[in-house]
Amino acid sequence: MADVARLAGVSSQTVSRVANGHTSVVESTRRQVLNAMQQLGYRPNSAARALKRGEFRTIGVILFTLATTGNSRTVEAIAAQAAHEGYAITLIPVAMPTQDGVLGAFTRLGELAVDGVIVIMEVHLLDAANLVLPPGVQVVVVDSDAGDRYPVVDTDQADGARQAVRHLLELGHDTVHHVTGPAESFSSERRALAWRTVLEDAGRVVPPVQRGDWTALSGYEAGLRLAGDPTCTAIFCANDQMALGVLRALHERGRRVPADVSVAGFDDIPDAASYLPPLTTVHQDFAEVGRQCVQGLLDQIRHHTREPGTVLVPTTLVERASTAPPGNRR
Amino acid sequence: MADVARLAGVSSQTVSRVANGHTSVVESTRRQVLNAMQQLGYRPNSAARALKRGEFRTIGVILFTLATTGNSRTVEAIAAQAAHEGYAITLIPVAMPTQDGVLGAFTRLGELAVDGVIVIMEVHLLDAANLVLPPGVQVVVVDSDAGDRYPVVDTDQADGARQAVRHLLELGHDTVHHVTGPAESFSSERRALAWRTVLEDAGRVVPPVQRGDWTALSGYEAGLRLAGDPTCTAIFCANDQMALGVLRALHERGRRVPADVSVAGFDDIPDAASYLPPLTTVHQDFAEVGRQCVQGLLDQIRHHTREPGTVLVPTTLVERASTAPPGNRR
DNA sequence: CACCCTCATGTTTACGCAAACATCACACCA
DNA sequence: TGGTGTGATGTTTGCGTAAACATGAGGGTG
Numbered sequence: 096m097a098d099v100a101r102l103a104g105v106s107s108q109t110v111s112r113v114a115n116g117h118t119s120v121v122e123s124t125r126r127q128v129l130n131a132m133q134q135l136g137y138r139p140n141s142a143a144r145a146l147k148r149g150e151f152r153t154i155g156v157i158l159f160t161l162a163t164t165g166n167s168r169t170v171e172a173i174a175a176q177a178a179h180e181g182y183a184i185t186l187i188p189v190a191m192p193t194q195d196g197v198l199g200a201f202t203r204l205g206e207l208a209v210d211g212v213i214v215i216m217e218v219h220l221l222d223a224a225n226l227v228l229p230p231g232v233q234v235v236v237v238d239s240d241a242g243d244r245y246p247v248v249d250t251d252q253a254d255g256a257r258q259a260v261r262h263l264l265e266l267g268h269d270t271v272h273h274v275t276g277p278a279e280s281f282s283s284e285r286r287a288l289a290w291r292t293v294l295e296d297a298g299r300v301v302p303p304v305q306r307g308d309w310t311a312l313s314g315y316e317a318g319l320r321l322a323g324d325p326t327c328t329a330i331f332c333a334n335d336q337m338a339l340g341v342l343r344a345l346h347e348r349g350r351r352v353p354a355d356v357s358v359a360g361f362d363d364i365p366d367a368a369s370y371l372p373p374l375t376t377v378h379q380d381f382a383e384v385g386r387q388c389v390q391g392l393l394d395q396i397r398h399h400t401r402e403p404g405t406v407l408v409p410t411t412l413v414e415r416a417s418t419a420p421p422g423n424r425r
Numbered sequence: 426m427a428d429v430a431r432l433a434g435v436s437s438q439t440v441s442r443v444a445n446g447h448t449s450v451v452e453s454t455r456r457q458v459l460n461a462m463q464q465l466g467y468r469p470n471s472a473a474r475a476l477k478r479g480e481f482r483t484i485g486v487i488l489f490t491l492a493t494t495g496n497s498r499t500v501e502a503i504a505a506q507a508a509h510e511g512y513a514i515t516l517i518p519v520a521m522p523t524q525d526g527v528l529g530a531f532t533r534l535g536e537l538a539v540d541g542v543i544v545i546m547e548v549h550l551l552d553a554a555n556l557v558l559p560p561g562v563q564v565v566v567v568d569s570d571a572g573d574r575y576p577v578v579d580t581d582q583a584d585g586a587r588q589a590v591r592h593l594l595e596l597g598h599d600t601v602h603h604v605t606g607p608a609e610s611f612s613s614e615r616r617a618l619a620w621r622t623v624l625e626d627a628g629r630v631v632p633p634v635q636r637g638d639w640t641a642l643s644g645y646e647a648g649l650r651l652a653g654d655p656t657c658t659a660i661f662c663a664n665d666q667m668a669l670g671v672l673r674a675l676h677e678r679g680r681r682v683p684a685d686v687s688v689a690g691f692d693d694i695p696d697a698a699s700y701l702p703p704l705t706t707v708h709q710d711f712a713e714v715g716r717q718c719v720q721g722l723l724d725q726i727r728h729h730t731r732e733p734g735t736v737l738v739p740t741t742l743v744e745r746a747s748t749a750p751p752g753n754r755r
Numbered sequence: 756c757a758c759c760c761t762c763a764t765g766t767t768t769a770c771g772c773a774a775a776c777a778t779c780a781c782a783c784c785a
Numbered sequence: 786t787g788g789t790g791t792g793a794t795g796t797t798t799g800c801g802t803a804a805a806c807a808t809g810a811g812g813g814t815g
Binding site: 179369 | 468469470471472473475481483490491492497498500501503505508512513515516517518534537538578588641642643644660666667670672673676695696698700701703
Binding site: 426427437438440441442444445469470471472475476477478728 | 770771772773774
């Protein structure tokens, strides 16, 4: 900066003013400074800037994995929105969903240059690790039921599941089987609860849930179990990938979809439209989730508030070819 | 820090020494300082640290999207390895693969607190934008042919494609059709070139390529075109998602896989094992790519060198149920 | 024509930390 | 017993920036 100032024949403060777009710099001076900057390849040092300003203009995102579609799409949306607001994103992956893992990440986060954190995971893992968030670091949580203690942004899991199950019942199925995700997952539990509630409210039999772990393979295994049950005519899967596995299992066992069995998923990943048959599924608006997260976090940062509460992002059912009335021979 | 020093009854320098694990602090003093830190909730300010040390311990990752499996898995691996080395990851998404987009990201990067950058995209987009990388910011590139100018880490695209095509020829197919990715993609072009070369070397007819854009939908469209050609008995798709689309198209047109047509993919995404039928595909070792990227970048940062060259990460063919000899009626 | 006000620009300072150097106490040896 | 060395701790300084305050030139007004 001093070099630029010297070359432009001004003081370093004037260089600073130009760099920050201050108004009270005469056009000719501004141009000289910009010239000098260009010539010397000057770039402001963000460490010094952050030190002086007391903020990093950076948001940390803490998560277990990018491997699930939901996470990676949420992160992408967060990154896009953050960039839009002039914030950078720092990724903090936690190796395993263990207490130690989470704690480790947050210890690092404490030293990390972030103004706030978005947590994409179950909040009970934070609690279990007895985490005290570094003071001054604001938090927004995704995929959690901690709306009473933290600001939470989430897809409206319950409503999405309700839509899918009701859709199947309305097609005329007696009941709907469910392939659920891991028990630790809040989204998974919420979807299962909504599924059960709809069935109970409609006075239907509630079949035992088939437990999966979000992967297509676990869906396949669940599907094999269900394929053996001739009364099973409708299956609601907690995500699209498990639905893919279910489709494969049904196919291998000679049960046609949707003629013999209807299958619905959750997420609406791009591939779902190309499954065999194209999958009826619940569409999640990840972009909106990302937007709300960043907006909520920046509000907190700017106003130094922390208001617990949950923002729910609506879902929509996308009807494709994997659901039909029972006994439909097409 | 001054507060901690006061409370512990030592100088701030001693606090600094404790915080950085220096040796020459007597145990009793160290404990006092740690106590004071705990009590006051002290955590080092990373901006000041970075300013003093002249490094950020942060790596920037610049990319177009996390939506493709390859990218998100590479990023995940990079993040894991970086964390292992005590580095944080800053994500810089570029909205569109246009010159402006890339330039914008790098301008921001210049101000960003990073010691180095990993670029997950075509290097010609950097060139097209006439980018001068900020001095002092080291670069490693993924998915590019710029090995003569930048250090490049990449999956061995050519060998992977060769394995897939040879596998199909060895099964007895006269030739192999190809569904390729976008022309701007280096991986895509490299896979296509290897496909063509294997066919030519074997003296086979080289059918026209079917152009896709990595999505399952584009694969579906390509598949519809190929399904109409009765001489087409083997299809090599440049990624698994397009293969998914091809499978759907073949299915809809009544062409059985692998009895009538064999299909192979590339990537080995987890879902591929659950396709109908389970997909024969080329396995990419994304974790290794991430490891090599970080390692290479840190080497550069630490030794202030920049050695162009390409590190190729080997691939393996995973044979599943989507390929078989031609005319195989199972 | 003197005064004051405004606006462009310069000077000083502090942000929090850690390297470099300075100091001091104590132990050991001749 | 004085000298010397060693290791623990304190003091000074500067990293690059921007806020706060200082300066000074020019223009307008009575």
